[in-house]
Amino acid sequence: MPAINFDYEVAEKETSLAVLPYEGLWEELGTWGALAKRLKDNTSGNVFLGQHVENVSVINELEIPLLCEGVNNLIVAASPDGIVVCDKEASEQIKDYVTHIHARPMYEERRWGIYKVLNYVKYPDGFEHLTKEIILHPTCHISYQIHQHREEVWTITDGEGYFYHEGTKRKVGRGDVMHIKRGERHAIKAITPLTFIEVQSGAPLVEEDIERLEWPDTEA
Structure with a gap:
C-alpha cells in the first residue's frame, strides 16, 4: 500500500460513493501531538x-525500560x-524526515501472527544473516514456498505444529530444528500458539525472494 493519504489514493478515484452525515466529535489524529491529546x-x-x-x-513498545527526567513538552515513542x-x-514535521527513511521493518503483524527481527548482519563480502522470532496463531500457517537466494534454519521454542x-509432513514441537536449503519447498502450520526462531543466510535477504505454491495436502 503506497504511503499516500486515503482521500487521494482511494476516495478521489472512486466513482460510486455514498455519504452519511456524522454529528459526533471528530479530531484529526495525523500527528503525534494530536494523538497525545487523546491518550488517557x-x-x-x-x-x-x-x-x-x-x-x-511516552509510548514504549520495547521490552527495555525508558526513563525521562528534566524534560518538558515532549513526545517520546520507541518501537522496534x-x-x-x-x-x-x-x-507535524516528523513526516518530512520519515519519508526519507528506507529500512527493513523490524516488526510486522500478519494474518497468521507476528514477527520481529532480532538481528541483522551484512558482511564485507555481501553475505547476510537475518534472525527473526515468529509467532503463529493456532491453526494458522505461512504459505508453502521456496526461496532462491537464501537458506533457513527454524528452531521451535514453544508450541506444536x-x-x-x-512433499513430506511431520509434527514438530519445542526443541525441534529444521534446515531448509535454497529451492526447497517448505511451510509450517500451528496446532497451538507456535513460536520459532528463523535464521536466514544468503544474499540478498529480501522479502520479495519468495515463490508461493499450492499446499501439499488438503488439511491446511
Whole structure:
C-alpha cells in the first residue's frame, strides 16, 4: 500500500460513493501531538517518568525500560523500527524526515501472527544473516514456498505444529530444528500458539525472494 493519504489514493478515484452525515466529535489524529491529546495516560509500556517532567507523553513498545527526567513538552515513542523524540509543537514535521527513511521493518503483524527481527548482519563480502522470532496463531500457517537466494534454519521454542518439507509432513514441537536449503519447498502450520526462531543466510535477504505454491495436502 503506497504511503499516500486515503482521500487521494482511494476516495478521489472512486466513482460510486455514498455519504452519511456524522454529528459526533471528530479530531484529526495525523500527528503525534494530536494523538497525545487523546491518550488517557501519559505513558504506555515500560516507562518511568521522573519528578521534574511536565507535559510529556511516552509510548514504549520495547521490552527495555525508558526513563525521562528534566524534560518538558515532549513526545517520546520507541518501537522496534525506531525511536522518535520531539517537541509536541513540532510533531507535524516528523513526516518530512520519515519519508526519507528506507529500512527493513523490524516488526510486522500478519494474518497468521507476528514477527520481529532480532538481528541483522551484512558482511564485507555481501553475505547476510537475518534472525527473526515468529509467532503463529493456532491453526494458522505461512504459505508453502521456496526461496532462491537464501537458506533457513527454524528452531521451535514453544508450541506444536506441522512442518511441511518437499512433499513430506511431520509434527514438530519445542526443541525441534529444521534446515531448509535454497529451492526447497517448505511451510509450517500451528496446532497451538507456535513460536520459532528463523535464521536466514544468503544474499540478498529480501522479502520479495519468495515463490508461493499450492499446499501439499488438503488439511491446511
